[in-house]
Amino acid sequence: MNFSPLDLGVFTVYIIGIAAIGLWLSLKDKQKKAEDYFLASKSLPWWAVGGSLIASNISAEQFIGMSGSGYVVGMAIASYELMAALTLIIVAKYFLPVFLKKGIYTMPQFLEQRFDGRVKTGMAIFWVLLFVFVNITSVLYLGGLALQNIMGIKMIYGIIGLAILAATFSVLGGLKTVVWTDVIQVVVLLFGGFLATYLVLSAIGGNVFDGFSALIDKAPEKFDMILDRANSEYKNLPGIGVLIGGMWIANLYYWGNNQYIIQRALAAKSLKEAQRGTAFAAFLKILLPIVVVIPGIAAFVLQADIVKPDEAYPWVLNNYVSVGYKGLVFAALMAAIGSSLSSMVNSASTIFTLDIYKLIAKKRIERARSEDKHLVYIGKAASGAALILGVIVAPLLGNLDQAFQYIQEYTGFISPGVVAIFLFGLFWKRTSANAAFIAVLASIPLSAAMKYFTPETPFLDRMGINFLIISALIIIVSLIENKTADSKAIQLEKGLFKTGPVFNYSAITICGLLALIYALWW
Numbered sequence: 405m406n407f408s409p410l411d412l413g414v415f416t417v418y419i420i421g422i423a424a425i426g427l428w429l430s431l432k433d434k435q436k437k438a439e440d441y442f443l444a445s446k447s448l449p450w451w452a453v454g455g456s457l458i459a460s461n462i463s464a465e466q467f468i469g470m471s472g473s474g475y476v477v478g479m480a481i482a483s484y485e486l487m488a489a490l491t492l493i494i495v496a497k498y499f500l501p502v503f504l505k506k507g508i509y510t511m512p513q514f515l516e517q518r519f520d521g522r523v524k525t526g527m528a529i530f531w532v533l534l535f536v537f538v539n540i541t542s543v544l545y546l547g548g549l550a551l552q553n554i555m556g557i558k559m560i561y562g563i564i565g566l567a568i569l570a571a572t573f574s575v576l577g578g579l580k581t582v583v584w585t586d587v588i589q590v591v592v593l594l595f596g597g598f599l600a601t602y603l604v605l606s607a608i609g610g611n612v613f614d615g616f617s618a619l620i621d622k623a624p625e626k627f628d629m630i631l632d633r634a635n636s637e638y639k640n641l642p643g644i645g646v647l648i649g650g651m652w653i654a655n656l657y658y659w660g661n662n663q664y665i666i667q668r669a670l671a672a673k674s675l676k677e678a679q680r681g682t683a684f685a686a687f688l689k690i691l692l693p694i695v696v697v698i699p700g701i702a703a704f705v706l707q708a709d710i711v712k713p714d715e716a717y718p719w720v721l722n723n724y725v726s727v728g729y730k731g732l733v734f735a736a737l738m739a740a741i742g743s744s745l746s747s748m749v750n751s752a753s754t755i756f757t758l759d760i761y762k763l764i765a766k767k768r769i770e771r772a773r774s775e776d777k778h779l780v781y782i783g784k785a786a787s788g789a790a791l792i793l794g795v796i797v798a799p800l801l802g803n804l805d806q807a808f809q810y811i812q813e814y815t816g817f818i819s820p821g822v823v824a825i826f827l828f829g830l831f832w833k834r835t836s837a838n839a840a841f842i843a844v845l846a847s848i849p850l851s852a853a854m855k856y857f858t859p860e861t862p863f864l865d866r867m868g869i870n871f872l873i874i875s876a877l878i879i880i881v882s883l884i885e886n887k888t889a890d891s892k893a894i895q896l897e898k899g900l901f902k903t904g905p906v907f908n909y910s911a912i913t914i915c916g917l918l919a920l921i922y923a924l925w926w
Contacts (some may be wrong), residue, residue, distance in 0.1 A: 407555055407731075408728070408730070408731075410728045411727060413528035413731065414731030414735060415732075416734075419735065419738060423572045427572050427582070447580075447671070448583060448671045449673060449681075450676075450678075451684065452583055452586075453680075454681040454682065454685040455586065455590040455684075456582070457681065457682065458688045458689070459743040460743060460748075461594065461913055462590075462692065464853065467717055469546060471697065471714075473640075474697035474699070474700025474704075474716070475700040475708070475716040476713045477631075478701055479626060479697060479925060480630070480637070481641065482629075482693035483641065483646050484812075485690070485692045486690060486693070486918055487651055488689045489686040489918060490914065490918060491655035491658075491660070492686040493686055493911045493915075495660040496679040496683060497901055497903055499830070504669075504672075504675050510667075511661055511666065512525070512758075513759065519829065519836075519842075519892065519893070522844075523837060524759060526844040528755050531663060531755050532755055532760065534815065534818060535664070536797075538814050539748045539801075539815075540745065544566055544795065545799070545801040546714070547738070547741040547745075548562035550562075550737055553723060554718045556705070556735060563798050564795055566741055567792075569745075570742055570745035582746045582747055584748075585742075585743065586743045589742065590739075592732075592735060592736050593739045593743075594695065594736075596732050596734075597695030597696070598694065598726070599732065600720060600724075600733045603729065604706075611880060613733045616764055619698070619702060623701060629922055629926060645862070645868065647768050650868035651864055652868075653871050654815070654816060654867065656823045657819035659824050661819075661823060663751040663754065664750070664751030665776075669681065669746075679903060680906060683906075686914050687914065690921075700713075702720060703719055703720050708720075754783065756783075761786075762779070773922065816863055816866070816867045817848050817851040822847070823871060824871055825840045825843050825878070828840075828878050833890060833894070834882045834883065834886040834888070834890055835878060835893070838885060839880075839881035839885070840876040840905065842877055842881055843877060843878055854861065854866045854869065
């Protein structure tokens with residue numbers, strides 16, 4: 405690895421600087437209430453909401469994992485990013501008005517209000533396990549892989565260092581510190597990401613536009629947005645099913661029901677700020693394939709000397725980003741990893757503390773001098789525990805080929821059930837608590853059974869089929885139990901989903917851009 409003293413200096417200054425800012429914010433703001441620690445005092449403006457959404461979303465799984473998939477699959481993998489933009493608009497218009505009206509801190513709290521404690525606790529346990537053993541561990545592993553490939557740091561030491569960096573944001577300061585450091589980091593990661601793409605394309609074609617044209621000329625198959633059955637990656641991106649099938653389940657779960665994402669919108673000053681921030685994030689999502697997919701395709705065209713696809717982005721960084729810039733681009737990668745880790749850790753801590761600990765430790769909380777201070781203390785302890793578990797498990801993921809696909813597939817074990825529960829809970833008044841609880845219990849066994857008995861079925865298709873089966877279970881049980889609206893049904897008042905002109909124009913523009921992209925590279 406050719407990491408010059410200048411690169412090392414730039415990288416070191418950034419890491420020390422962002423850690424110092426995180427610690428300063430943590431010590432500056434004393435979290436007196438649970439709302440301060442877990443929801444940033446509900447004070448976030450739209451630009452902080454949007455910036456933090458993207459900083460939390462973009463991580464090693466995008467820079468490393470999605471670039472690796474770009475190396476293998478091409479632009480088709482960008483459907484995750486592009487469809488996310490449309491999903492964000494749907495979530496902002498139809499989900500956020502209900503969530504903010506309910507005044508919830510967590511997604512399990514909504515499930516308790518709409519259904520009962522069984523549904524809340526079941527999903528809370530699933531979410532904590534998913535955050536710790538899939539999300540946090542995979543990001544730590546990919547970050548450690550990047551540090552090892554680029555700086556020669558032994559993976560376990562890189563993983564420990566990343567955990568310590570994330571702890572400076574998430575353990576002491578809570579969501580407010582996480583969000584404000586996210587705002588800084590999203591600027592760095594987007595600038596650094598675009599810089600890497602600019603440099604590798606310029607190296608291929610002399611300038612960005614000629615370099616991009618050269619990619620299309622030399623690897624036209626990498627620009628097929630919809631794969632046919634003959635493509636070896638059809639099992640991961642099953643043709644038109646990407647647009648009308650399981651991809652919707654993945655995106656609705658991630659952007660509409662996922663605690664560490666939706667928590668930013670819950671912490672907004674108002675519904676209008678939350679919706680504008682979400683639309684801002686949707687615009688940024690359309691730009692992200694340039695940052696996270698194009699370098700992978702470039703590595704393929706340049707015949708990168710790599711062993712695994714997930715080494716594509718570090719290879720581009722090593723060979724095509726010049727001295728000085730390399731430190732900045734690598735700092736951007738670490739920014740992405742640090743912000744996502746801190747977000748995941750904070751949300752795992754939030755759900756554990758408010759939805760699990762409060763249930764099992766009622767007497768201890770009652771004996772505490774201050775319930776809020778006690779919960780903040782437990783939240784910090786839970787954050788530390790989540791990071792420690794992640795550090796222990798992360799090195800075990802060393803045999804992964806495409807980590808991004810791993811994350812999507814195993815998140816897909818619970819996402820069909822979660823999306824079904826929320827959609828029916830929000831929009832069908834007859835949905836019963838028992839129906840939702842059955843969906844919770846059925847989700848993982850059904851997904852595991854389909855993976856075992858039908859391994860040839862693309863996992864996105866399995867997610868779509870599981871969603872339909874679970875939806876049928878919910879409908880049948882609810883029709884048997886409720887002859888009319890359920891006693892806890894959501895009342896959707898007239899005008900609840902009305903949005904302002906800024907959001908509406910943004911939504912129309914985003915839809916137009918998506919239609920143009922798919923028309924060009926169908």
